[in-house]
Amino acid sequence: MSFLAKNYNRRNISFTKGKGSYLYSSKGKKYLDFVQGIAVNSLGHAHPKLIKVINNQTKKLWHVSNSFVIPEGELLAKKLAKKTFADYVMFQNSGAEATEAAIKVARRYFYSIGKPKKNRILCIKNSFHGRTIAAIFASGSKKMTEGFGPKINGFDHFKFGDHYSLKKKIGKNTAAIMVEPIMGEGGIKVIPDWCLRELRKLCDKKKILLILDEVQCGISRSGDFFAYEKAKVKPDIVPIAKGIGGGFPIGAVLMNKKVAKSMIPGTHGSTFGGNPLAMAVGNKVMDIVSSKKFLNNVKKLSKYFLSNLNNLKNRYPNIIKEVRGRGLLIGLQLHNDQSKFIKKLTENKFLTIRAAENVVRLLPPLNVKKNELDQALKIINKVCAEH
Numbered sequence: 140m141s142f143l144a145k146n147y148n149r150r151n152i153s154f155t156k157g158k159g160s161y162l163y164s165s166k167g168k169k170y171l172d173f174v175q176g177i178a179v180n181s182l183g184h185a186h187p188k189l190i191k192v193i194n195n196q197t198k199k200l201w202h203v204s205n206s207f208v209i210p211e212g213e214l215l216a217k218k219l220a221k222k223t224f225a226d227y228v229m230f231q232n233s234g235a236e237a238t239e240a241a242i243k244v245a246r247r248y249f250y251s252i253g254k255p256k257k258n259r260i261l262c263i264k265n266s267f268h269g270r271t272i273a274a275i276f277a278s279g280s281k282k283m284t285e286g287f288g289p290k291i292n293g294f295d296h297f298k299f300g301d302h303y304s305l306k307k308k309i310g311k312n313t314a315a316i317m318v319e320p321i322m323g324e325g326g327i328k329v330i331p332d333w334c335l336r337e338l339r340k341l342c343d344k345k346k347i348l349l350i351l352d353e354v355q356c357g358i359s360r361s362g363d364f365f366a367y368e369k370a371k372v373k374p375d376i377v378p379i380a381k382g383i384g385g386g387f388p389i390g391a392v393l394m395n396k397k398v399a400k401s402m403i404p405g406t407h408g409s410t411f412g413g414n415p416l417a418m419a420v421g422n423k424v425m426d427i428v429s430s431k432k433f434l435n436n437v438k439k440l441s442k443y444f445l446s447n448l449n450n451l452k453n454r455y456p457n458i459i460k461e462v463r464g465r466g467l468l469i470g471l472q473l474h475n476d477q478s479k480f481i482k483k484l485t486e487n488k489f490l491t492i493r494a495a496e497n498v499v500r501l502l503p504p505l506n507v508k509k510n511e512l513d514q515a516l517k518i519i520n521k522v523c524a525e526h
């Protein structure tokens with residue numbers, strides 16, 4: 140019997156080791172892993188450079204309080220700022236902490252300029268920003284919030300793609316709009332570039348902030364370091380997590396100077412966030428995945444994978460409804476419930492994970508090899524043929 144709480148519907152497989160794109164089960168079976176801890180292991184399992192950096196750091200220093208200067212964190216913050224819109228960074232440990240911190244920053248900014256009533260956050264209905272008590276109410280999802288009342292006030296919602304409702308829901312107390320440039324859990328739904336640009340214009344016009352949740356789509360997953368870059372917009376606040384630690388829990392909120400000014404000493408903190416061990420790993424992941432050469436390769440792999448997945452869609456139009464996504468954040472939307480399909484893929488030693496709207500999510504490591512994509516395509520083809 141298991142003493143773990145039943146809040147997960149776990150698949151009955153466990154793993155003893157991983158290497159690159161593969162996982163090895165306790166029963167000695169080898170699986171192609173396109174879950175990668177849900178877009179967390181950006182460089183696959185057991186990357187030699189990450190092993191080296193973490194081993195070295197464990198011998199030096201694991202954890203010190205944020206009441207001291209942490210050079211490893213200073214360095215990673217500098218790299219993130221140099222690479223992106225950001226002027227300042229606050230480190231956390233997870234995605235939900237990062238999105239919550241983003242909400243805090245937005246509210247604190249308006250408080251600091253004498254508009255404390257401007258504190259409402261406008262989000263997409265049935266989006267995903269994490270599982271903390273505030274983040275679930277940010278999602279506006281009935282399923283996630285059921286039984287966790289009282290309702291946390293301060294969030295409004297509009298339907299994905301409903302521009303009329305979006306504009307109507309911006310009120311005098313709206314502080315920020317928070318969306319994912321590519322919705323992950325929500326079914327790999329991409330906000331088109333022109334929409335992101337209009338969103339930025341709208342926020343400027345209404346003098347409110349734009350928060351782009353890049354916890355899943357960020358850190359080179361989309362083929363650009365941040366998914367918003369392609370649209371050539373500049374957000375005010377960006378929470379990140381998943382991919383930046385390569386498997387080590389790291390979260391952060393990136394912000395511009397204007398909003399960061401409000402975060403004076405005492406306004407936010409985290410005991411673990413940004414400790415030397417986490418930062419050593421984060422620095423190494425950042426160095427590898429943010430290089431132009433690495434990003435070009437992600438784009439190349441993505442193009443190859445997407446075009447071949449579309450070929451499969453054309454061959455099996457009654458099974459695959461749509462191929463969605465960008466970079467290596469990809470969803471196969473099926474016509475029907477995807478559970479059986481995912482089970483069949485698993486039986487063929489290929490691990491994937493669901494997302495909303497009947498989507499099978501494909502999240503290879505960003506350094507996946509072309510022949511591993513071919514193996515995935517072959518298995519998907521086989522499962523479609525037998526479906």
Ligand SMILES: *Cc1c(COP(=O)(O)O)cnc(C)c1O
Pocket residue numbers: 233234235236238267268269270319323324352353354355356380381
């Ligand atoms: C996963 C995710 C989160 C929450 O991250 P946790 O580390 O699970 O708290 C928040 N936002 C988005 C877009 C995510 O995909």
